Amino acid sequence: MKEYIARDPRTGFPLRAGATRTRIQVDEAYRPSAGPWDAIKHYDVLPLATGAKSALEVNWVGRPHLVSQADGIKALPRISKRNPVEAHEALISALSELKPELRAAGLFALPYLALTNPEDLFEHLAELVDDIDTKVRVAASECLTIVAPVFPSATEQILHGELRSDVNSRNIAAFAALKEMCKVWPEVVVIHLDELLRMDDASLRAKAAAMLPPLSRSKSAAVWDLIGWSLQDESDEVRAQAARTLTTLANKAPSIARVLLEVALFDESDKVRRPALRAMNSMDMSGYRMNKLCIDGAHHSDVEIRRACIKMIPKLFIESEMRIQANELLRQETDPKLIELLNDMAFDPELEGGEEDKNRYLAPAPPVTLEDGTVLPASAFDLDESGQPLFASQPQPTDRMLPVSDRNAGEAQPGTGGGKEARKGDIDEAEFDPGRDDYDEEFDAELDDIDGEPSDD
Numbered sequence: 001m002k003e004y005i006a007r008d009p010r011t012g013f014p015l016r017a018g019a020t021r022t023r024i025q026v027d028e029a030y031r032p033s034a035g036p037w038d039a040i041k042h043y044d045v046l047p048l049a050t051g052a053k054s055a056l057e058v059n060w061v062g063r064p065h066l067v068s069q070a071d072g073i074k075a076l077p078r079i080s081k082r083n084p085v086e087a088h089e090a091l092i093s094a095l096s097e098l099k100p101e102l103r104a105a106g107l108f109a110l111p112y113l114a115l116t117n118p119e120d121l122f123e124h125l126a127e128l129v130d131d132i133d134t135k136v137r138v139a140a141s142e143c144l145t146i147v148a149p150v151f152p153s154a155t156e157q158i159l160h161g162e163l164r165s166d167v168n169s170r171n172i173a174a175f176a177a178l179k180e181m182c183k184v185w186p187e188v189v190v191i192h193l194d195e196l197l198r199m200d201d202a203s204l205r206a207k208a209a210a211m212l213p214p215l216s217r218s219k220s221a222a223v224w225d226l227i228g229w230s231l232q233d234e235s236d237e238v239r240a241q242a243a244r245t246l247t248t249l250a251n252k253a254p255s256i257a258r259v260l261l262e263v264a265l266f267d268e269s270d271k272v273r274r275p276a277l278r279a280m281n282s283m284d285m286s287g288y289r290m291n292k293l294c295i296d297g298a299h300h301s302d303v304e305i306r307r308a309c310i311k312m313i314p315k316l317f318i319e320s321e322m323r324i325q326a327n328e329l330l331r332q333e334t335d336p337k338l339i340e341l342l343n344d345m346a347f348d349p350e351l352e353g354g355e356e357d358k359n360r361y362l363a364p365a366p367p368v369t370l371e372d373g374t375v376l377p378a379s380a381f382d383l384d385e386s387g388q389p390l391f392a393s394q395p396q397p398t399d400r401m402l403p404v405s406d407r408n409a410g411e412a413q414p415g416t417g418g419g420k421e422a423r424k425g426d427i428d429e430a431e432f433d434p435g436r437d438d439y440d441e442e443f444d445a446e447l448d449d450i451d452g453e454p455s456d457d
Contacts, residue, residue: 037075038075040078049073051069081116125147144158159177186218193211193212197209197226243272249279258287261280265300313326
């Protein structure tokens with residue numbers, strides 16, 4: 001029922017007097033759905049539920065409604081805290097009524113009255129799931145879906161039978177209850193799944209395996225055993241449902257996921273391999289075990305598995321090992337795109353590349369320094385069209401051909417004469433080595449003419 005809010009009749013705004021009351025938030029799972037029974041006055045609920053009053057007229061959503069005994073039974077949760085004993089007795093009586101609509105109304109109120117006093121309620125629920133009336137059975141299945149996550153022990157036997165029911169609607173409701181229990185009682189769900197995964201019915205095992213993905217978030221060894229067991233099931237659907245857990249395990253328990261990947265990645269079903277491949281792409285592949293898994297996957301019959309594993313090879317191996325693995329895989333690879341990818345990995349630019357590629361792996365040459373300490377630039381080693389050093393073929397000034405000390409000695413000092421004799425004396429003292437890179441034969445002949453001595457030629 002909606003909370004009553006006092007309003008000013010003149011303005012319509014809520015009256016605020018005293019301290020503001022904090023409204024307690026109640027989980028919707030423990031709140032009955034709204035209906036005309038919410039408009040019944042509290043003092044009329046018990047008389048109407050027990051049959052003391054046959055009917056009442058109430059105002060619901062601005063319209064008059066005629067409520068009956070079934071509506072009074074549905075309103076019992078509203079008085080369960082004020083009159084717990086009377087409400088419980090009225091509910092027990094309603095669950096044993098001959099009229100199906102009253103039994104269904106009692107099942108509607110059962111989950112909420114069980115929170116205050118569950119005595120004898122679940123015994124009635126166990127009987128009503130097999131009621132002769134279809135509407136009562138449907139109401140019992142809906143009731144079981146609500147109460148199973150709250151009372152797992154009290155509903156264990158009921159749920160055990162409903163999970164194996166041949167009636168599809170009852171089976172669906174039971175698995176819905178089991179799915180809700182995964183959030184609050186995962187250890188109880190594991191007990192149920194451990195039995196269901198041993199059943200001969202493949203469809204039942206597949207439904208049970210569908211509960212594994214929600215459970216994979218909990219770090220439980222029992223859950224990991226169920227997943228590993230399901231991955232080896234003979235049914236493709238069971239294995240596919242179990243493979244859906246691998247992505248979650250890759251984040252929550254990567255060590256367990258590595259072990260399970262060795263099974264799922266090489267499964268014959270494509271529905272199993274695809275989730276395994278997604279999980280592998282999200283994992284850290286370092287380590288010997290994962291390296292071996294990657295190499296084995298590169299030999300897989302599925303081209304997508306091979307492509308994913310081949311792309312991981314550069315991340316797992318150094319360049320020399322990568323080229324060895326690529327050359328090994330090239331012997332049996334048939335896919336053109338993967339062959340091109342492996343050729344790129346196997347290419348060694350240090351041995352098979354051009355001159356420029358090979359030079360990248362050479363150590364830089366030490367700088368060349370002349371006798372006077374001058375460091376030759378890199379351009380001094382460039383060759384011209386004839387193959388001669390470009391630096392030596394360029395015309396150099398005469399004074400640049402001499403050592404620094406000789407060039408300074410040949411300069412005429414201010415206030416002194418005999419520049420020609422000084423130049424001749426300086427040239428006599430100059431020594432030229434024909435083996436030097438800057439040796440000039442014409443200049444050497446000119447010096448011999450000045451000295452009056454014939455050249456070596």
